[in-house]
Amino acid sequence: MQTHTAKRVEIIIEAVMEERLTAALRKAGVTGFTVMPVLGGSGRSGQWTQEGEIGRARGMVNVACIIRPDRLDTLLDAAFEVVDRHIGVVSVVDCEVLRAERF
Template structure:
């Protein structure tokens, strides 16, 4: 089966910044993404968990995008506008996709 090269970008950011991030991505022409809750983890500030939290304000989400390589710089510039001033991590991996016309 024929596969095609693409990039998978995962942006982990505070849940309260989710809308600002997705609005910024959409403004940059990114039309496809998935939003996943992050249940907990550990980082520079130590371990944390969503367990027992009443609101989303202190939680984290991941915004996952799969795009064509030529669109990567635009997505990263848009994401950096939001992530630069807030807690956030951006990762980029190479992926293979079927049906390249969807990306």
């Protein structure tokens, strides 16, 4: 079976910023993403859980999308506009997909 190169981008951000982030992604031409709740974790500020250790944020979400490599910079520019002023982590990894036409 033939696979095609793609990029998987994951953006972990405060839940209250989810709508602003997904709107920015759609405006940048991203047609698909998945939003998942983040139950807790540990970072620069120590360990936290969704029960309120982040203050008013109601926890965090992970917005994941898979895109063609040539669209990566546009997505990252849109994501950075939102993440820059808020708690957030953006990661990019290479991946392979079976149906390139979906991305």
